[in-house]
Amino acid sequence: MAFLDSFKRRRETNVAEVGNANTSTTNQIPKSVDLNQVPFHSAADWLGSTAQGVKPFKIITNPVSVGQSIKVPNYIPKTGKKVITKYNGRPLWLKEALMTDHISVTYATDNADYFAKVYTLDVLRLDMLENKANRMLREKIEIPGVCWPIDILNDDNGYFVGILVPASRGVQLTRSVFNGATGLSQFFPQWNKNDLCDLTMTILDKIRKMHDLGLLFGCINPASIYIADTKDVYFVDTDCWQIEGYPALSRNQTFTPPELLRDNKTQLIYTMDQENYQIGVLTFMLMMPGKFPYAKGRNANERDSIMDMSFPFSVGGGMRRSRDAERPSGIWRIVWDHLPYQMCDGFYNTFHANGKYAKPGCRLKTTDWLRMSKDFANTLITSNRTDSQSMFPRTFRHDGKRVFVRCNICGQEHPDYYFIHSIHVQQEKIDIWERGYRICLPCAGDQSNMSFKCECCGRTFYYTNRTKVLHEIGKSDFDFKKQRWCKDCKKRTIKCGHCGREVPIYQMREFEDRLRNLRTSVCGNCFKEMIEKSKQEKEAWKNSPARWVSCRNCGRSFSITNGEMEYFNRKGYNLPTRCPNCRKKRY
Ligand SMILES: [Zn+2]
Ligand SMILES: [Zn+2]
Numbered sequence: 019m020a021f022l023d024s025f026k027r028r029r030e031t032n033v034a035e036v037g038n039a040n041t042s043t044t045n046q047i048p049k050s051v052d053l054n055q056v057p058f059h060s061a062a063d064w065l066g067s068t069a070q071g072v073k074p075f076k077i078i079t080n081p082v083s084v085g086q087s088i089k090v091p092n093y094i095p096k097t098g099k100k101v102i103t104k105y106n107g108r109p110l111w112l113k114e115a116l117m118t119d120h121i122s123v124t125y126a127t128d129n130a131d132y133f134a135k136v137y138t139l140d141v142l143r144l145d146m147l148e149n150k151a152n153r154m155l156r157e158k159i160e161i162p163g164v165c166w167p168i169d170i171l172n173d174d175n176g177y178f179v180g181i182l183v184p185a186s187r188g189v190q191l192t193r194s195v196f197n198g199a200t201g202l203s204q205f206f207p208q209w210n211k212n213d214l215c216d217l218t219m220t221i222l223d224k225i226r227k228m229h230d231l232g233l234l235f236g237c238i239n240p241a242s243i244y245i246a247d248t249k250d251v252y253f254v255d256t257d258c259w260q261i262e263g264y265p266a267l268s269r270n271q272t273f274t275p276p277e278l279l280r281d282n283k284t285q286l287i288y289t290m291d292q293e294n295y296q297i298g299v300l301t302f303m304l305m306m307p308g309k310f311p312y313a314k315g316r317n318a319n320e321r322d323s324i325m326d327m328s329f330p331f332s333v334g335g336g337m338r339r340s341r342d343a344e345r346p347s348g349i350w351r352i353v354w355d356h357l358p359y360q361m362c363d364g365f366y367n368t369f370h371a372n373g374k375y376a377k378p379g380c381r382l383k384t385t386d387w388l389r390m391s392k393d394f395a396n397t398l399i400t401s402n403r404t405d406s407q408s409m410f411p412r413t414f415r416h417d418g419k420r421v422f423v424r425c426n427i428c429g430q431e432h433p434d435y436y437f438i439h440s441i442h443v444q445q446e447k448i449d450i451w452e453r454g455y456r457i458c459l460p461c462a463g464d465q466s467n468m469s470f471k472c473e474c475c476g477r478t479f480y481y482t483n484r485t486k487v488l489h490e491i492g493k494s495d496f497d498f499k500k501q502r503w504c505k506d507c508k509k510r511t512i513k514c515g516h517c518g519r520e521v522p523i524y525q526m527r528e529f530e531d532r533l534r535n536l537r538t539s540v541c542g543n544c545f546k547e548m549i550e551k552s553k554q555e556k557e558a559w560k561n562s563p564a565r566w567v568s569c570r571n572c573g574r575s576f577s578i579t580n581g582e583m584e585y586f587n588r589k590g591y592n593l594p595t596r597c598p599n600c601r602k603k604r605y
């Protein structure tokens with residue numbers, strides 16, 4: 019089903035903040051009539067539920083078949099145009115566009131309580147969205163904040179163009195909580211862990227109610243969750259959910275269960291178990307604001323990290339971390355440390371390759387995560403531990419067992435295991451803790467006050483505190499050479515003026531040929547060769563005759579070599595006038 023590729027959700031573009039929906043008007047739109055402030059009835063009032071019992075939607079494993087639409091609209095209504103609600107029978111004027119994605123544009127309308135979601139022509143050529151909307155409209159779903167469709171929207175010719183949905187407010191989860199400290203300080207600067215628990219419970223409670231009705235996200239799109247407050251949350255784009263045999267219309271790798279990535283097939287219909295895995299990821303990324311559960315490793319490959327389930331956090335003593343997963347340093351270890359044991363245990367066993375909830379079919383359910391969040395919230399309220407209530411605590415929990423030590427650099431107290439204890443200098447492990455260094459792990463990677471100037475590019479570089487120690491220790495115990503070239507310059511290459519090979523710039527030497535008065539930039543190898551060669555040349559030159567002279571005694575001609583000339587000149591002697599033989603006889 020290649021058509022689904024077109025549904026792959028690109029990053030949702032916000033044309034305007036949803037909260038500002040009713041603040042501006044366009045001139046061409048007629049002043050809203052009072053009639054249009056009257057609420058719309060749900061189409062389900064006319065259609066009535068076809069489902070029996072409490073679960074109106076069935077969990078279905080086969081996708082519906084998709085055909086061409088019989089009636090495709092000639093044009094797609096835009097801002098300033100009118101759409102008609104099919105069952106309520108009233109017109110609605112489209113105001114400014116609020117959100118755009120790959121299949122639709124959501125508009126504010128002249129009724130502040132409703133948005134109009136209008137599909138693109140491409141997807142309207144298929145009958146799936148209209149069929150899906152009709153299926154959804156037969157049920158009245160009344161979960162607060164779940165923006166369930168209310169009516170069909172037609173154009174002037176009575177052709178299907180979109181759906182009427184309740185208005186929503188707030189900021190996307192992706193831009194706020196999932197954007198970590200940045201997003202939180204921008205949108206909810208006053209929040210603490212209690213608020214985060216409240217938000218998590220609000221979200222999980224809606225999901226629990228969805229699941230009770232047989233509704234699945236299929237593939238969670240966190241950009242479709244809008245946060246106005248901890249208890250005021252909106253699930254928009256419900257038409258993108260997996261509804262019975264209608265597949266979810268968004269895909270994202272972050273939430274995809276490992277087994278699906280390993281199989282490497284596009285799966286249209288997700289199982290409840292696969293949904294449960296995604297709820298686990300969602301809960302993790304809420305409680306560890308925005309943190310992706312797995313360690314992406316050196317090449318930062320998200321896909322591999324999910325397939326390997328390289329979960330970097332550990333619980334208690336006995337559990338080992340995943341293969342290749344680097345131990346997280348910095349803030350995430352601390353945030354993790356402040357989560358309750360039960361929740362850490364749940365996350366660990368969900369995301370660690372050998373965890374007891376990690377295998378398909380064994381996963382924790384929304385109700386489990388909801389219970390853990392409630393317990394955490396209760397603990398936070400009853401305890402007087404203010405550090406655990408902070409969104410990003412400054413250090414680990416003071417549990418009475420840990421020894422806390424003050425960092426020499428930042429002055430913060432941390433448990434002793436949160437310090438660098440040793441460094442490697444030329445393959446030798448040096449215990450710097452013993453030597454009195456108290457440098458906490460975050461400080462180890464921070465910039466120190468020690469710098470060097472690159473001999474090649476002339477820029478100044480500051481060492482990290484860890485490297486600074488390396489140099490300090492190196493000075494006293496080892497012949498540690500101060501750095502001469504920066505990383506960039508070590509990477510830059512240049513052509514050797516002699517052999518023509520590309521060599522790192524810092525290995526280049528300046529060769530001075532005094533005989534010919536030439537200077538050449540050459541590589542290290544060539545430099546050695548040329549020095550050797552020039553020595554030989556010099557030797558040959560020294561032994562070769564500089565001039566011929568007739569002996570004052572015997573009249574035979576003899577030579578004075580270049581070497582001798584140099585020697586006599588240097589000593590300030592006169593040049594010899596007798597041949598070597600006569601000189602020998604004389605003395
Ligand atoms: Zn520190
Ligand atoms: Zn340079």
Ligand SMILES: [Zn+2]
Pocket residue numbers: 472473474475476477503504505506507
């Ligand atoms: Zn440089």
Ligand SMILES: [Zn+2]
Pocket residue numbers: 514515516517518519540541542543544545
């Ligand atoms: Zn060379």
Ligand SMILES: [Zn+2]
Pocket residue numbers: 569570571572573574596597598599600601
């Ligand atoms: Zn002579």
